[in-house]
Amino acid sequence: MKRLLHRWFSSFSAFQYRLDRRFTRAGFLALSVLGAAGVIGLDTNRTVGYQVLTLVLALLVISAASSLVFRGRFAARRALPRFASVGVPLAYRVAIDNQTSRRQEGLVLLEELADPRPSFEEFTTAREPGEERRNWFDRKVGYPRWAWLVTQKRGAVVPPRPLPPLAPSAETDVTVELTPLRRGHVRFTGLTIARPDPLGLVHALKTIRLPQSLLVLPRRYPMAQIQLGGYRKYQPGGVALASSVGDSEEFMSLRDYRSGDPMRRIHWRSWAKVGRPVVREYQDEFFVRHALVLDTFAAPEAHMVFEEAVSVAASIAVSVATQESLLDLMFVGPETYCFTAGRGVGNTDRLLEVLACVSACHDKPFRALHRAVIDRHDALSSCVCVLLAWDEPRQELVRHLEALGTPTRVFVVGERGALERVPPHIHRLEVGRRSAD
Numbered sequence: 516m517k518r519l520l521h522r523w524f525s526s527f528s529a530f531q532y533r534l535d536r537r538f539t540r541a542g543f544l545a546l547s548v549l550g551a552a553g554v555i556g557l558d559t560n561r562t563v564g565y566q567v568l569t570l571v572l573a574l575l576v577i578s579a580a581s582s583l584v585f586r587g588r589f590a591a592r593r594a595l596p597r598f599a600s601v602g603v604p605l606a607y608r609v610a611i612d613n614q615t616s617r618r619q620e621g622l623v624l625l626e627e628l629a630d631p632r633p634s635f636e637e638f639t640t641a642r643e644p645g646e647e648r649r650n651w652f653d654r655k656v657g658y659p660r661w662a663w664l665v666t667q668k669r670g671a672v673v674p675p676r677p678l679p680p681l682a683p684s685a686e687t688d689v690t691v692e693l694t695p696l697r698r699g700h701v702r703f704t705g706l707t708i709a710r711p712d713p714l715g716l717v718h719a720l721k722t723i724r725l726p727q728s729l730l731v732l733p734r735r736y737p738m739a740q741i742q743l744g745g746y747r748k749y750q751p752g753g754v755a756l757a758s759s760v761g762d763s764e765e766f767m768s769l770r771d772y773r774s775g776d777p778m779r780r781i782h783w784r785s786w787a788k789v790g791r792p793v794v795r796e797y798q799d800e801f802f803v804r805h806a807l808v809l810d811t812f813a814a815p816e817a818h819m820v821f822e823e824a825v826s827v828a829a830s831i832a833v834s835v836a837t838q839e840s841l842l843d844l845m846f847v848g849p850e851t852y853c854f855t856a857g858r859g860v861g862n863t864d865r866l867l868e869v870l871a872c873v874s875a876c877h878d879k880p881f882r883a884l885h886r887a888v889i890d891r892h893d894a895l896s897s898c899v900c901v902l903l904a905w906d907e908p909r910q911e912l913v914r915h916l917e918a919l920g921t922p923t924r925v926f927v928v929g930e931r932g933a934l935e936r937v938p939p940h941i942h943r944l945e946v947g948r949r950s951a952d
Contacts, residue, residue, distance in 0.1 A: 521635045524661045542716035578716040585719035588614040601734040604694045613681035623709040624676040629702035631668040642816035670701035695731040698871045703727045732867045733829040741834050743805050743897040769793050803840035803896045810902045811846045813875040821875050823946045824928040828901045832866045847876050851887045881908040897922040905937045
């Protein structure tokens with residue numbers, strides 16, 4: 516039954532998309548009149564509605580036939596920016612080359628995005644926010660969930676762009692506006708040049724294949740620069756990690772060899788004297804390193820909570836000063852990841868790119884993140900945790916970090932009811948409010 520519903524919804528969405536592309540607003544009005552006249556004109560003895568039906572049907576047939584004759588030839592180039600951000604409109608340039616010897620007027624530019632229809636697995640496993648409050652029929656059939664998934668996967672809204680008159684054998688630049696709806700990649704498959712027929716009811720279409728993609732960064736909220744505690748810690752290979760900003764490469768002392776120390780640091784005279792490896796230690800091996808820990812262990816129905824947590828993590832990442840410190844972004848996906856920015860290793864944009872593509876983890880326990888953070892605590896000056904709940908496994912991580920002496924700040928993102936159990940000293944972020952108590 517579910518496969519049948521998925522197939523029906525998919526076919527209906529495809530049909531609706533083709534109608535939107537083919538018919539103008541006047542064309543949709545004509546279709547509405549055609550439907551009404553068909554109902555009213557069933558009894559030809561009592562009404563003359565059938566005459567209206569015949570007239571409108573003839574107009575639509577003529578328009579559809581004339582739309583089949585469109586001899587335009589076009590080429591196009593799309594100049595996209597490097598990044599976009601969720602909810603922030605952006606403008607980009609499209610160059611349209613009229614490859615005919617005729618002036619082309621009255622055209623409309625339509626962007627073609629990747630197919631947003633969800634797969635059968637996505638349709639059956641996803642949960643629309645608030646789906647439990649819908650009636651029995653909507654929950655069983657699942658069309659509201661389908662519509663929500665299509666909106667989530669669409670990626671962006673690109674309104675139709677009327678084109679100026681295109682001179683023969685010339686290229687014309689136009690500006691197109693796009694509004695991203697979600698983070699991740701927005702994929703373009705091509706663009707379509709539409710020309711309405713003389714009656715203005717049906718579009719003739721010329722599609723140009725032009726695949727491209729645009730990376731959409733997570734939504735970021737204004738927040739004051741976070742002042743994190745902690746002190747400098749020893750970083751193995753710190754000279755290689757550090758940039759020219761900050762401490763100079765100044766000799767401090769001698770110490771015993773540690774695994775990972777480069778051979779060029781060995782002090783051979785001291786080794787010969789004490790009988791064990793000794794290396795030179797430099798000032799630049801000690802600097803501040805923060806960890807930004809993102810909880811990715813979200814249930815399928817907690818999609819909005821997870822997206823809000825990613826936005827909070829992105830907001831924190833851009834608010835931490837990384838000129839003289841390192842920031843490690845840590846989370847668990849198909850495996851455990853740690854991405855570093857600061858002191859010439861990488862900039863914050865790199866972390867935002869990673870956060871744009873992070874997904875929820877459903878096949879590993881929270882303990883995997885716990886182990887990854889604790890294994891690196893020796894190098895961490897402080898830690899910021901963005902959590903999706905305040906249950907025992909997450910409390911255990913925070914207690915463990917505090918017991919090890921690592922200054923820790925915790926942000927818990929969730930719905931209002933779930934946040935009532937969070938203690939007052941923890942930053943509580945309610946979905947939709949974006950304010951900490």
